[in-house]
Amino acid sequence: MNTQEVKSVSPGITEISVIMLTYNHADYLKQAIEGILAQKTDFNIELIICNDHSPDHSDDVINELAKAYPDIIRYFKHEKNIGFVENQRFAFSKVRGNYIAYCEGDDYWTDENKLQFQFDFLEKNPEYSMVTARNLLLYQNDHKITNDGKEYMFHGKEYIDYTLDTFFRQRPTQTFTYLIRKKWLDEKWIDIYPDYRDLYYFYHLLELGRGRCYNKVIGVYRLHDGGVFSSLENEHKYLTSIGIFTNIKNVNNDGRADEQILKDMDQLINIYYYKKEFKIPVINKKLYSAIYNRFLISKNLKTCLVQLLKIVKYSIHRT
Known part of the structure; x- marks a missing residue:
């Protein structure tokens, strides 16, 4: 695989690695990246951006920010398109942190304390495999923002816990809202399942520990014609x-x-x-x-x- 790492973060202990997979997200990337750069933490983070040979001007957008934040951003540009599954496998291989967060190039975080409060929770609660929160939905084509439609799951509670049993009835989160433990993420599932999806490793993480979802909005999930899942008929x-x-x-x-x-x-x-x-x-x-x-x-x-x-x-x- 011919892939160029454009920038590397400074050496040191990294607690959280944020993975950003992107393809043709040029119009949204700046907002997505800035939501991560705005995080207030008392520990080091890294942002791993994997550009899957986007034909738009994504490279220009990413390079500008990578040059401005060389201590945080690690930018990998694939010289040919390798697809979502292989791009994710590649990103996992570059992770240095003890925890992994995820934000695709067309979604964005709005809570500057997202990583800090999630990190604090997992550090204090070793029996949990992941922690998440709620999000808003942005219908890009209509320029309309709504809630996530999941209030019925919370009934006004500050948080809810979920397990492998509840996984099959209701899932309170989108991928871009979670923080998970790297040590419990087994990359073998990428090869075992056909057409690998995030839900597969959610399932296996919940075999190892519970999840918690807080009843607070931390980001915006964008639905538009170019989305990985939202654009499907x-x-x-x-x-x-x-x-x-x-x-x-x-x-x-x-x-x-x-x-x-x-x-x-x-x-x-x-x-x-x-x-x-x-x-x-x-x-x-x-x-x-x-x-x-x-x-x-x-x-x-x-x-x-x-x-x-x-x-x-x-x-x-x-x-």
């Missing part, structure tokens, strides 16, 4: 989630994953296939296939029959 999004949890189930023989798989299948069938995708649902094989696959997991004949009857209902409604 609805069908692809649901199918991707189904695939992720199916992989978790198969690799680990963990039937708890069925709860999330069935939830995604219901979203795919009831919201997408019935109401949005098919002009005449009764003649579409993908809809029958989705209902059949759901039945194979749930063995719930009643739900299967109800979904089949809805095919007739929505077909008549549209003709």
Whole structure:
């Protein structure tokens, strides 16, 4: 792999390594990087920026800031595109810190104490594998900001804890909000799972310790046409989630994953296939296939029959 390290931080003990993977984020990078540079900590941090051969002007944006902050920023520019999975593997290999935080080039932090309070918590609570907090959602195309829609999980509490069991029912965080222990991150999972995703190492980190999510906003998650996940069409999004949890189930023989798989299948069938995708649902094989696959997991004949009857209902409604 032909990769150039443009800047290196000064030697010394680094407590937290912040990973920033970026591809075609030039319009958002300055805000993302400045959110990390604004962190107030009583320990050293490093920012590892891995530019996956972006064809836009990302390199100019990063270089300007890397030259201004050579004691913090380590910039790696790949001379050819290696893809998200390999870029993440590369970033993990460069980590020097005891803890890892993550912020993609199109998201940004708004709380200058984000790293300090998360570090303090993990230092005092060795039984926890990660700590996170909440975020806002920025719909870039509409220039609209909303909350994350997860207030129902907190009920006004200062924080909630989550475990491997709750992982399959609700996940209170986005990747860019966490801080995790490096020593518990096993990179072998990148090779074991097909098309590696962050949810896989969340799952395995929760095998080793609980997570805590604070009921406070620390950053903004940007949804736009260029996002890794937010830009996927609805069908692809649901199918991707189904695939992720199916992989978790198969690799680990963990039937708890069925709860999330069935939830995604219901979203795919009831919201997408019935109401949005098919002009005449009764003649579409993908809809029958989705209902059949759901039945194979749930063995719930009643739900299967109800979904089949809805095919007739929505077909008549549209003709």
